[in-house]
Amino acid sequence: MSEQNNSQHTPLYEKHVEADGKMVDFAGWEMPINYGSQVTEHKQVREDAGMFDVSHMVVLDFKGSDVKAFLQKLLANDVAKLKDQGKALYSGMLNHEGGVIDDLIVYYLADDFYRMVVNAATRENDLKWIHSQLQSQTEGYDLQLVERDDLAMIAVQGPNAREKVIKLLKDDDAEKVGALKPFFGIELDELFIARTGYTGEDGFEIIVPNDKAADLWDELLAEGVKPIGLGARDTLRLEAGMNLYGTDMDEGISPLAAGMGWTIAWEPTDRDFIGRKAIEKEKAEGSAMKLVGLVLEDKGVLRGHQKVITEHGEGEITSGTFSPSLGVSIALARIPSAAKDSCHVEIRSKQLKARIVRPPFVRNGKALV
Amino acid sequence: MSNENPSDLRYTETHEWLRDNGDGTYTVGITDHAQGLLGDVVYVELPELETVLNAEENCGVIESVKAASDMFSPIEGEVTEVNEELDSEPELINTAPFGEGWIFAIKPANIEDVEALMDADQYEAFYQENS
Numbered sequence: 001m002s003e004q005n006n007s008q009h010t011p012l013y014e015k016h017v018e019a020d021g022k023m024v025d026f027a028g029w030e031m032p033i034n035y036g037s038q039v040t041e042h043k044q045v046r047e048d049a050g051m052f053d054v055s056h057m058v059v060l061d062f063k064g065s066d067v068k069a070f071l072q073k074l075l076a077n078d079v080a081k082l083k084d085q086g087k088a089l090y091s092g093m094l095n096h097e098g099g100v101i102d103d104l105i106v107y108y109l110a111d112d113f114y115r116m117v118v119n120a121a122t123r124e125n126d127l128k129w130i131h132s133q134l135q136s137q138t139e140g141y142d143l144q145l146v147e148r149d150d151l152a153m154i155a156v157q158g159p160n161a162r163e164k165v166i167k168l169l170k171d172d173d174a175e176k177v178g179a180l181k182p183f184f185g186i187e188l189d190e191l192f193i194a195r196t197g198y199t200g201e202d203g204f205e206i207i208v209p210n211d212k213a214a215d216l217w218d219e220l221l222a223e224g225v226k227p228i229g230l231g232a233r234d235t236l237r238l239e240a241g242m243n244l245y246g247t248d249m250d251e252g253i254s255p256l257a258a259g260m261g262w263t264i265a266w267e268p269t270d271r272d273f274i275g276r277k278a279i280e281k282e283k284a285e286g287s288a289m290k291l292v293g294l295v296l297e298d299k300g301v302l303r304g305h306q307k308v309i310t311e312h313g314e315g316e317i318t319s320g321t322f323s324p325s326l327g328v329s330i331a332l333a334r335i336p337s338a339a340k341d342s343c344h345v346e347i348r349s350k351q352l353k354a355r356i357v358r359p360p361f362v363r364n365g366k367a368l369v
Numbered sequence: 370m371s372n373e374n375p376s377d378l379r380y381t382e383t384h385e386w387l388r389d390n391g392d393g394t395y396t397v398g399i400t401d402h403a404q405g406l407l408g409d410v411v412y413v414e415l416p417e418l419e420t421v422l423n424a425e426e427n428c429g430v431i432e433s434v435k436a437a438s439d440m441f442s443p444i445e446g447e448v449t450e451v452n453e454e455l456d457s458e459p460e461l462i463n464t465a466p467f468g469e470g471w472i473f474a475i476k477p478a479n480i481e482d483v484e485a486l487m488d489a490d491q492y493e494a495f496y497q498e499n500s
Contacts (some may be wrong), residue, residue, distance in 0.1 A: 037463070038434055039409040229409070231434060299412050301432045322411040322434050346432075347435070 003205040010055035011152045013214040018255055027121035029056040031230055037264065038231030042324040045199055046358075046365045049158035050228035051220050056120040059207060061150035063113050066142045071106065074133060074274055078265035082108035086184040088196055091257045091263055093126070094275030098282065099251040100258060102126050103196060103243060105196060105247045107185045115185075115192070116318040119152075119245050133274070152213035155201035156225055157236075159365065164223040165193070165204050168216075172309060177204070192217075195335075199235065200240025200363055203328055235321050241293060241359025248291065248318040248332050255290055256282055257334060257358070259291035262349060289315065294331045295369055302331035307346040310339035317345065325362045326369070332359065372493050373401060375467055379483055380492035381443045383425075386467065387483060390474065394396050395483060398471040399440070399462065400430070402496050405472040407433040410462045415451040416473055422446060424482065429472070431462065443476065450474035 007030040016023065021032030031053070034041060044050045062071065071079045077091030087108050092251045093191065095099045102122045118126045128148070134143065156165050166174045174190050180186060182202070185194030192207035208216050219230035221227075234244070241259075243249060256264075256279060265271070294317070296302050302320030313334030323330045335343065335356075344351040357369045378386040384403035388396045414430040417454040422428050422442035434490045435441060454461060461470035478487070496497055 037409055039460075040412075075452070235434065298412075301434075301437060303412065303437070322432070 007062050008056075011210045012053040012054055012055060012154075012217055014237055014276065015214060015217050016053065016227070017136070021191070021229065022229070024230075026230060027056060027123075029118075029120060029122045031056065032227070032231035034231045035227050038229060039324045041226065041228045041232035042235050044080075044226045045158045045228055045232065046325055046362075047159070049161040049164050049203070049223075049225045050158060050232070051217070051225045052155040052157070052228050052233055053152075053217075054155050054205070055152035055210075055213065057153055058079060058117075058118045058120060058123045058126070059117040059146055059147045059151050060118065060127075061113065062116065063142075064143040065112050067112060067114050070134070070137070070143055072271055073273055074130070075104075075106070076264045077259075078271060078273075078281075079106060079108065080115065080271075081265065082106075085109065086180075086194075086366040088183045088194060092260050093129070094250060094255065094273070094279070095129075096274060097245050097277040098278030098280065100245070100249045100253055100255055100256045101129055101251055102261070103245050103249070103260070103263075107194065109187065121246055130134075139246055140195070143331050151207050153205060153207050154213065154216060154220070155197055155199075155203065155205045156220060157197045157199040157201045157228075159201060161203035162195075162200065162288055164220065165206070165351075167223060168195050173242070173248055180204075184208065198240070199236040200242070200244055200360055201236075201365070234319075235324055238319055238321050238332065239360065239362040241325050241327055241332075241361060241366055243332070244319055251335075252280055254287065256287045257291060259332070278328070281307075289334050290337045291318065291332055291334050292339075293357040293361060294320075294333050294343070294345070294354040295357055295361070296329040296331075296352060296354050297339075297342075300329060300347050300352055302329045302345060302354070307345050308333050309346065309351065310335055310343040312336040315339070315343075323361060325365070326367055330361050330369075372489050374489040376489045379414075379468070379486035379488065380495075381441070381486055382495060383441045383443075383497070385441065385443045385476075385485065387443055387484075388471075393442075394476050395414065395446075396450075396472055396474045397443060398466060398472045400492070401466045404463045404466045404470070406432060407438055408435045409433055409460075410459045413455040413459050413472065415453075415455065416440075416442075416448045418448055418451060420448045422448065422475070440472065442487060444475065445478040446475040447478075448473055449476050461467045 016032040308315040320331035412432040416428040
């Protein structure tokens with residue numbers, strides 16, 4: 001096995017090794033791809049509770065009285081929608097051409113405090129972009145941006161996930177966290193717990209100080225929560241119809257061609273967010289391509305970059321995999337907007353038939369397609 | 370440290386093994402080392418019965434969650450049997466790579482070709498050097 005010279009370790013690295021994690025490089029971090037069988041881990045999350053080390057993701061705290069206005073310009077979705085404390089929003093961050101720089105979640109914690117979580121792989125790009133937008137503000141701007149590298153994150157997901165997490169909390173915290181509605185977060189003494197996730201199951205994402213992360217991991221293990229690797233994370237999110245930045249979209253792709261139209265807040269019409277003009281034009285003209293789900297009807301596995309052939313022209317698979325919950329292969333694909341019902345996918349010189357569907361493929365453990 | 374690769378088998382550089390069935394045919398599968406590299410197997414494309422294969426010829430595909438891996442015939446010969454269990458239980462390749470996860474059986478064109486393959490110790494040395 002080769003040495004990763006520059007790979008970073010999260011505070012949970014030793015825990016992964018202890019649990020027999022197969023470590024691989026992900027965005028410059030040494031992370032567990034599985035702990036034995038990614039199919040077993042996938043099923044564990046769909047049927048019980050599993051946990052992911054997502055400490056490599058980036059927590060950014062925005063503080064100051066000018067934060068709201070700044071985020072309203074920076075993001076395609078509108079933080080003004082967040083009126084209740086702790087409410088979260090999923091949004092794209094676009095460039096001037098309307099391309100997606102990243103997809104992220106932002107929590108409204110106070111009028112002068114918003115917390116944002118962005119992808120590990122896009123950390124440098126995102127920060128460079130955000131700082132350049134800040135620099136073009138006038139003097140006396142009240143906004144401080146803090147990169148919270150002192151924080152780790154564990155995502156606990158599955159039908160039994162919330163119950164197991166709540167068991168670990170003391171009474172008044174347990175009550176508050178138990179009352180959390182989906183897509184809300186709450187700050188406790190040391191932990192920040194949000195009812196969000198990337199698997200299509202219920203659960204929590206827990207932000208915890210670095211030096212407390214290993215203890216929390218052990219406590220969750222003791223409750224029967226199993227460690228889950230990145231391999232299962234990918235099959236779970238794909239079944240849930242969730243995009244992965246870098247494969248399903250990138251800076252050259254508009255949110256309208258990435259199934260993200262629902263994340264754009266067009267109203268109020270005078271909110272001039274970055275990229276608005278470009279995607280408004282595209283919306284008026286109609287996008288050439290759209291992101292859809294595919295279910296393979298023949299034996300085989302759909303994989304990224306395979307060619308998709310439709311009656312209205314060609315497209316491409318963006319993310320493909322074998323779905324452990326459905327027992328067939330599924331994918332997200334970018335195809336001509338007019339295509340519908342079915343198509344063919346070219347796999348090793350054969351043309352296999354696939355059904356065009358609307359994601360998600362699985363919700364709360366049940367097949368939707 | 371003992372060799373986990375059974376000593377009665379022969380091995381190829383592409384991680385296939387052969388077992389002498391004593392009746393002129395040899396069973397072929399992939400090694401434990403190979404299944405570990407592949408990850409969970411989800412589909413197997415088996416060679417067709419009675420096909421005549423050349424040595425190192427592509428004779429099937431093993432699809433795992435990670436990737437599609439070509440399978441190569443270890444020797445020249447005719448396919449005499451295929452493991453149809455793998456249609457419904459492809460994961461046998463992961464759980465029993467040297468046993469129930471066998472893939473097909475072949476009748477060699479030349480018995481010397483089998484003897485020219487690596488034994489268990491040579492195979493272990495080979496993949497340890499090359500990983």
